[in-house]
Amino acid sequence: MRNARQMNGPMRRAMSTFEEQVAESKQHAETIGTFRNVSYLGMVACVIIAYKSFFLAEHEHAPEFKPWSHMRKRATKFPWGDGDHSLFHNPEANALPSGYEEGAHH
Template sequence: MAAAGRFLQPLLRTFSAQTRQLSAAAHGETHQAARTWKILSFVVALPAVGVCMLNTYLKMQHHSHDRPEFIAYPHLQIRSKPFPWGDGNHSLFHNSHVNALPTGYEGGEH
């Protein structure tokens, strides 16, 4: 055990010295990398978010707000056990205009 400690101690000192040298050299590179990412954030990321917002707004203007036709697919009518909230038939984020129940839309046609 003591022999292993005597053997590993010089290796650890060498490794520690190399790590400090690399750390000092990398400090300038780290500053440059941070500056590069900051520039990319303002020049690429923010305009990309703006373009996505514009695209979403324009698509929303042309979107039809009519309900899709209800088709009673058998795999959509499976309820092995009721949901643990409400009446057990509505999903957690149920929207009566868009989400149909197994028997059809609620409240008839709008």
């Protein structure tokens, strides 16, 4: 009988520890849900800020064209297209010898 009482003490301690762990586990599960919701809200806020800063901000315009004699010389035509556009020509950033292309700017 005495032996059974000695075994009962550690079992009670183990059960009380288990109950504490279950309570902590429930609290952690609630915290995870809150953290997930806050993370989603933060992501939405970041996307809105990025959209406003990129799409709604005024974009830089190309400088006024100046026909300098030492720039945009064409000794021979380029071997593709009409021969006046470079391989990676961007009409919004690159001017031709005659100036910027019409309708290329916003």
